[in-house]
Amino acid sequence: MPEVRTQYSSGSAAANGLVACRTCQTLLDASNTRCTHCGARLQVRHNYSIQHTLALLFAAMIFYIPANIYPILETQFLGSVSASTIMGGVWVFILDGSYFVAFVIFFASILIPLAKMMAILWLCYRVRYTENIKQHELTRLYHITEWIGKWSMIDVFVVAILVALVQLKGLISFEPGIAANSFATVVILTMLSALSFDSRLIWDKGKFNE
Amino acid sequence: MTEQQRTIKSHTTIACYNCDLLVRLPETITPNHRVCCPRCHHNITSGEYRSDQYLAALSLTALIVFIVANSFDFLIFTAQGQDLKISLAAASIELWVREFFVLGGLVMTFIILLPALYLSGLFLLLVPSRWFNKPSRRKFFGRLMSALLPWAMADVFLVGVLVALIKIVSIAEISFGLGFWSYVLFTGIFLHLTIIMDRIRLWRLVDRQPTASATQTALTHPQTSQQSA
Numbered sequence: 001m002p003e004v005r006t007q008y009s010s011g012s013a014a015a016n017g018l019v020a021c022r023t024c025q026t027l028l029d030a031s032n033t034r035c036t037h038c039g040a041r042l043q044v045r046h047n048y049s050i051q052h053t054l055a056l057l058f059a060a061m062i063f064y065i066p067a068n069i070y071p072i073l074e075t076q077f078l079g080s081v082s083a084s085t086i087m088g089g090v091w092v093f094i095l096d097g098s099y100f101v102a103f104v105i106f107f108a109s110i111l112i113p114l115a116k117m118m119a120i121l122w123l124c125y126r127v128r129y130t131e132n133i134k135q136h137e138l139t140r141l142y143h144i145t146e147w148i149g150k151w152s153m154i155d156v157f158v159v160a161i162l163v164a165l166v167q168l169k170g171l172i173s174f175e176p177g178i179a180a181n182s183f184a185t186v187v188i189l190t191m192l193s194a195l196s197f198d199s200r201l202i203w204d205k206g207k208f209n210e
Numbered sequence: 211m212t213e214q215q216r217t218i219k220s221h222t223t224i225a226c227y228n229c230d231l232l233v234r235l236p237e238t239i240t241p242n243h244r245v246c247c248p249r250c251h252h253n254i255t256s257g258e259y260r261s262d263q264y265l266a267a268l269s270l271t272a273l274i275v276f277i278v279a280n281s282f283d284f285l286i287f288t289a290q291g292q293d294l295k296i297s298l299a300a301a302s303i304e305l306w307v308r309e310f311f312v313l314g315g316l317v318m319t320f321i322i323l324l325p326a327l328y329l330s331g332l333f334l335l336l337v338p339s340r341w342f343n344k345p346s347r348r349k350f351f352g353r354l355m356s357a358l359l360p361w362a363m364a365d366v367f368l369v370g371v372l373v374a375l376i377k378i379v380s381i382a383e384i385s386f387g388l389g390f391w392s393y394v395l396f397t398g399i400f401l402h403l404t405i406i407m408d409r410i411r412l413w414r415l416v417d418r419q420p421t422a423s424a425t426q427t428a429l430t431h432p433q434t435s436q437q438s439a
Binding site: 008009011012013014016018020022023024025027037038039040077093098101104105135136139146150151153154155156157158159160161162163164165166167168169171172176180181184191195199200202203204 | 223224225227228229230231232249250251252284285287289290292294296301302304305308310312313314316317320321349352353356357360361363366367369370371373374376377378381382409410413416
């Protein structure tokens with residue numbers, strides 16, 4: 001059974017005893033468990049939204065550790081093998097003088113995942129434990145978090161392209177390291193985490209609710 | 211509430227996806243006007259209604275371009291007399307063959323499968339066919355398309371390609387093949403279509419049955435039917 005929440009925001013479908021299908025937008029009576037129109041499962045709010053979000057987030061944090069300490073790419077260049085971590089890859093670009101690429105990689109692979117995890121934690125904390133939240137700002141934060149998540153995949157795709165496309169025998173070849181899989185897992189888990197956060201919870205609280 | 215009342219209501223009043231506020235949609239939305247939630251300013255839908263033909267033509271174009279992108283050379287490397295070329299589909303299979311299952315699987319699903327599935331779904335929803343006119347099938351595709359959209363990463367992949375190129379530009383001479391340019395075009399059309407098709411429009415399309423007569427009018431009088439959309 002879904003937990004009973006304090007209150008729904010006034011004027012909302014939930015406060016009027018209705019539930020909106022998240023897939024096809026049909027409004028139905030809140031007693032329905034499946035959408036009569038498209039067959040999707042109906043929940044007035046995602047059941048245990050915060051718990052699911054946090055569980056996925058913590059799983060992502062665990063995978064974030066091997067993603068950063070193990071090499072993401074192993075390069076075989078003229079017979080010698082070298083391995084680089086995510087941060088090492090950024091460093092190579094800085095040494096090369098390609099500051100823009102270094103910035104893109106740093107942004108996508110280091111800054112975004114970290115900022116995203118912080119943002120989700122912050123959203124859960126505010127929604128769960130505090131009153132009088134700034135709804136517009138938190139909503140914007142949530143949307144940015146949701147949208148930006150997939151851009152962290154850049155580094156994984158770089159590895160995939162290098163491994164699959166660049167195979168020059170005796171000259172250069174690439175192999176993915178352990179961190180490539182870990183990092184892909186981090187990105188997928190944080191995306192799932194952001195998707196399981198129910199943005200409507202933000203609006204169920206605070207000053208609009210009186 | 212009876213079944214019929216519910217359906218009528220669903221076309222006029224919806225709950226904002228973002229904050230659950232009940233919002234009454236205007237009967238007609240003029241082109242280039244957005245409908246925003248009065249409380250959270252979430253962009254609910256907008257009035258830029260393109261004709262079905264426009265959407266069908268673009269999605270079919272994208273699908274053709276997609277086949278080209280997968281079967282022709284993506285990137286061509288030249289270094290020390292060795293010529294290396296590989297297509298996108300072959301690249302993802304190559305990853306699979308070399309037992310990098312996670313990377314191969316990610317490329318295959320996020321880059322190739324999901325965008326193609328979305329576009330085929332959209333195209334099938336737009337053209338009348340005996341097989342696809344069954345409401346249950348249309349709804350199945352509607353649900354599938356809503357669910358997989360956040361996971362289509364064609365645009366992210368293109369940025370990844372550019373970064374990878376910079377990494378190896380000093381080692382080999384690189385030129386873009388036909389497959390690459392097709393994929394760029396494919397990504398552009400895909401993004402354009404996903405921006406047009408918001409949740410409400412997608413489900414209006416799912417619920418509508420394209421009739422054979424409507425297509426016939428479309429084929430014989432393209433101008434008149436364009437306005438009706």
